[in-house]
Ligand code: 5AD
């Protein structure tokens with residue numbers, strides 16, 4: 148295929164339609180919402196069928212090796228798609244594009260890719276697309292880093308009643324296994340007034356829940372002077388009228404100060420839920436990971452959280468098979484999971500990320516050992532999730548209804564303030580509202596319930612939820 152295309156043919160592309168595929172975390176989802184927002188502002192419409200779309204964007208993730216592989220497989224498949232849909236423009240962006248060797252591979256081996264841009268120059272996308280449409284030449288534009296956050300990009304939110312709000316970009320921590328500091332650059336915080344302005348606009352637009360995003364929200368504001376910090380931001384956002392639920396992710400244990408815990412406890416609208424990735428329970432492995440906290444620190448933080456925030460749910464991330472992890476280290480992780488009683492966890496097999504310090508560490512762990520450990524880890528985690536969920540049996544919880552259930556259109560699915568998924572029979576008109584639901588069956592990964600009429604409420608609220616006002 149020639150790299151040069153006829154400008155006229157592309158400019159005449161009748162569909163001005165697009166499809167975005169997002170890999171990876173909420174940060175990427177939020178970036179995709181911005182890309183979609185920019186395209187819709189240009190008059191593009193969404194087209195789910197890639198054989199009909201004028202533009203396909205793959206927003207990539209590079210946090211683990213299998214994420215890379217999935218993306219390359221996906222890009223490969225567009226050779227065939229482009230045979231059926233020759234006018235299609237294929238754009239690839241996101242974290243993988245911040246790695247020069249990956250861009251090189253795309254440029255040399257994947258002629259079906261027309262546009263490449265990175266995480267720091269997302270806002271340039273309309274300009275790049277326009278240049279491509281005018282010149283028909285493949286374009287690669289990736290900025291190494293950026294010390295500013297571009298404000299006021301249009302955002303096309305997936306849900307009208309809840310939205311993501313990025314409060315900071317980048318990460319300064321350089322955990323030895325992690326590629327993110329290389330793909331997302333250094334920490335840059337948004338000015339608090341810009342965040343508050345965005346949240347107020349979302350609420351005015353009907354949003355009742357926001358999730359504040361950052362690689363390490365607890366270090367929000369470190370680059371903006373002493374008066375700006377995450378605890379103060381939570382307290383400010385808590386005063387916004389009609390904003391019922393404030394969530395955030397992700398919290399690094401080393402920066403989870405008492406001031407942040409106190410703010411969560413004091414703010415009614417901040418959900419009693421914390422995602423606190425510990426990665427390992429072994430102090431030796433944590434040191435090798437450069438996490439800057441020990442097993443003792445984890446236990447101290449979790450106990451402070453539980454003491455101050457009644458009914459809090461705590462979830463975590465665990466990596467098994469980090470280089471040099473012994474059976475004794477792994478047993479420390481299981482011990483910490485038991486002691487902390489995590490509601491649930493994302494578990495990962497350690498995956499080599501080239502360019503990171505851990506990639507060249509001695510004692511890489513065999514896949515068979517990693518798999519055996521992850522299975523043991525899941526067994527412990529599932530038992531804890533099961534036991535915690537049992538405490539919801541017959542309780543009444545507040546559920547923000549999110550959508551109809553994927554498996555049964557007559558059932559709705561939503562979340563408690565503690566992040567538990569609840570399925571129950573209901574009316575799609577309830578989507579976007581907060582309802583009282585009595586839990587009829589507690590399962591390991593979700594809760595089944597029945598919507599209660601307000602007058603049936605006898606006040607037996609689950610301790611994880613705000614008390615329900617008595618009506619009788
Ligand atoms: N291998 C396995 N898991 C990783 N994570 C980040 N880097 C790696 C890696 N190289 C996990 C961490 C992090 C989550 C988002 O992904 O647990 O918290």
Ligand code: SF4
Nearest residue numbers: 318320321322325327
């Ligand atoms: Fe990666 Fe560590 Fe930064 Fe999280 S804190 S993004 S794991 S380097």
